[in-house]
Amino acid sequence: MKYYIIAGEASGDLHGSNLMKALYKEDANADIRFWGGDLMESVGGTLVSHYKERAFMGFFEVIMNLSKVLGFIKFCKKDIAQFKPDVLILIDNSGFNLRVAKWAKEQGFKTNYYISPQVWASRASRVKDIKRDIDTMFVILPFEKEFYEKYDYKVTFVGHPLIDGIAGRKQVEEVAFRKEYDLTDKPIIALLPGSRKQEITKMLSVMLSLIDDFSDYQFVIAGAPSQDFSFYQSIIGNRKVSFISNKTYDLLSVSYAALVGSGTATLETALFNVPQVVCYKGGNISYQIAKRIITLKFISLVNLIMDREVVKELIQNDFNEKNLKIELTKILDDTYREKLFLEYLDLVKKLGGKGASEKVAKQIVSDLKKEVN
Template structure:
């Protein structure tokens, strides 16, 4: 089958590439065309545009590149309509993708599937209207989304498992490096346990959160601080914050770091879930502007109770969330102390991590999604074939019935013409007979009149002869 995919950022490129490979495993004839990145290209297919030409974050960058964004949307819509895939698969990136879905639903018969559903439970819940209208099938990687979509909005979705859970499970099963080996490889102290610092992957996140994280961790002199470097952030930027501190920076080793960490300070996002899946107790730190206003919003306006995926999945506070007015160094340090080895909150958090893992399940997300998608598409193709056959049969039947009606009409018209001709012939015969009869009458009358004239003439002659005598 022909698949068209759209991924607008690096994480989408990763998830889409795994899905494409799973689809190839299910569908030997799979053909791909996509907006995406290098990972998708490595799987195969035709890349129309790289996601770097699409990804603009923040109000000002979006405003400055509106013309480019609209041009890319127009190119995308036209390309999909011309390619006529069996399905359009959207991966996250709702601002762009929901606009494409609206156009494709309104102007084509191509079904639209959404893999990694938009997080409308957190913001822009009004988007449910366009999702219900334009998205044929929705695939979720977060178990709590099932209740949100199906119970609250009466819109059925597919929970296919969580990719992060799968990735962490596979890594832990194959990772054999010891703590000492990890420390030696990264110039760390093999005698001190690690406090992992996961400060986010965006410049502003790092600027807002890393200094406070370092200040908190420095209070625990028996531990060493190790910062997980984000691939997109240069060393020079980290140096602004970790220079003249005992912080060690490691790159492309987040999973090994977590595998050997005792506790962690983490910003919100997928990192909180990764940390939980490595059974590392954590404190979530996230500085926000106007903290009291943000706290008021959380209490009275924002519709979610938590910001970390761990708490959202568990539907309770498993890990402390130090944001808004709770983002205070002393308070964060107190929460960190409560989860150190030997403290009761540590065991409580670890037990709750087990509940989170159970809720996530053991499905392999791309494989499960690919299986469902392929089965749905096969059924759709069979249904379309059945409908086409029924339509062809109905059209053939209608044509036969029309032909029979035409034949019957022709016979009826021929019969009517025959009868009309016979009637006209009979009428003509009768008219001819009548004319003959009338002619005969006239001839007889003329003969009679001639006889009368002759008789009168003979009479007159006889009278004349009698007078002469």
């Protein structure tokens, strides 16, 4: 059978790659065409467009690049029409995918969505469009099922794919890792400022301002695969900091603490049992717009899932050198850390069991076989 998958950003590429592996297990003759990244391409199938080409952040930035975005959507529709898939699988990336879904449903294509748009965070009115355009929705956060039930829309909770991704990874030998990247024996404070240039620019310099105040530790930047070192170097300057690209999980596995940009990275850090401070600072126009339409109490997935403040969030103007120093000091304290580790255990329980990608693949293939028979 023929599958067309659309994923955006590094996280979508990760989850898309695991889903593709599961699809190939369920359907040995699967013909997969996709929008994604290096991880998905390494599994097989045909890459149509790399997510790096579509990496725009924030409302204002998207508007400034609107013509490019619309061009990608037009090309995507044409490519789907030519490929004629048995099912269209959309992964997160709602700004792009919901537009494609509307057209695809009108054309009679079967539409599945894996990793729901964050309609629970803002613009809940989109649920009406989702009910109209999406045949099957697979959700990965426990509260999403309850959210959709309020709108009389049945979805399938499959658990969070990060649990599998982290559990299944090859373990890092710490001594060898430190030697490979010329790291000292000091405890590591990992810096995860995000993957897009706009967010890295806004946050990394503030994170780096703490280096001299924590000389008993070494700071290591987790470089995003979508950005070259030369870009980071322009922000680092002469500061004494290590840089490791495209090895975030390996870095977290040996880290003592972390300063993390909001998003999936906050959950990843928690699943590696690393105490963290959550940081966010966006462009002023984008932030002002977001503040008016986002109704959530928290921005980190950790706090959203637990429905209380487990990790500290420093947002926009609160994200400054003074506050960051205070919060980093806290997560380095043994008593504070012990309490946080217990919270992390509760978090894992809430996320459900393993096998999210396998559950999604099995249902997709099973549904298609039923239609054929």
